[in-house]
Amino acid sequence: MTVTTAPGGARLKKPSWRDPRLLVGILLVLASVAGVVSLVAAADQTTEAFAASQPIAVGEQLTPDKLHRVKVRLGDVEQHYLTPASGADYGLVAVQRIGKDQLLPRESLGTVDKLDRKPVAVTIDEALPPQAVAGSRVDVWVALPDNRNGFSEPTLLLRGAEIAQLTPGSSALGAQRSTVVMVLVPDGQMPKLLGAQANKAKISVVWNPGGDT
The missing domain is CATH 3.90.1210.10 (Antifreeze-like/N-acetylneuraminic acid synthase C-terminal domain)
Structure with a gap:
């Protein structure tokens, strides 16, 4: 009995390094690896x-x-x-x-010498809201003493002044606890605030959620 090969039948060949398809596949893999490495390196540029x-x-x-x-x-x-x-x-x-x-x-x-705002200590007895912290803004109101042992109508001295620091003040037994508010005051407004303190004015600090606007 004789076995014959069908016409047009193809025999499997062992892949060769000279096969263009194999070379293209290797190049695609290398390009993909290089792209991933570049992406990771770019993301890690710290x-x-x-x-x-x-x-x-x-x-x-x-x-x-x-x-x-x-x-x-x-x-x-x-x-x-x-x-x-x-x-x-x-x-x-x-x-x-x-x-x-x-x-x-x-x-x-x-x-x-570049500081155009300087901290001034303002002691207050009224409580401030929890939102009034270092870095937030407050308005400073001043009521000067009048001739009747009272105070005149308060006027707004500083709008949107920044709080530098808050420190609980000392208190006597049974007395209301005060708070020392370090307020950043522009040089131009410094004489007015220091003058109010020197004249025993009533100074109030009000939290200003809108800032200095």
Whole structure:
């Protein structure tokens, strides 16, 4: 009995490195791997920056213990923030309040002579709402003493003044507890507030949710 091969029958051939289809497949795999590597590298372009390890109030000096390092993606705005690569300008003071764990914009730091607002302690007996915290805004009202051992009608002295710090004041036994509010006062308004304090005026602080607008 004789076995014959059908006409046109194809025999399987062993793949060769010279096969164009195999080379194209290898190139596609390499291109895909390179694309994934590039994407991961682009997504991981982080840099070290300084963040505040505690709140830094306006006028407070920048020191090493107030900073810690974090890894962030800053991209094109890196030059606007304080980083270990550029160095920390210790000795400068905060001209804007910096919250805990916030990055340090360079514009938030400056020299003492650049401060156009300075903290003034105002002692109040009335309670402030919980929203009135360091960094929030308040209005400062002043009522000057009159000739009848009372006070004149209150007038608005400062609108939207920023709170630098809140400190519970001392109180006698059974007396109402006071609060010392450190208010940031512009240089132009400083004489009026200090004059009101010197004249034993009644000073009230009212939380202003709208800010300085």
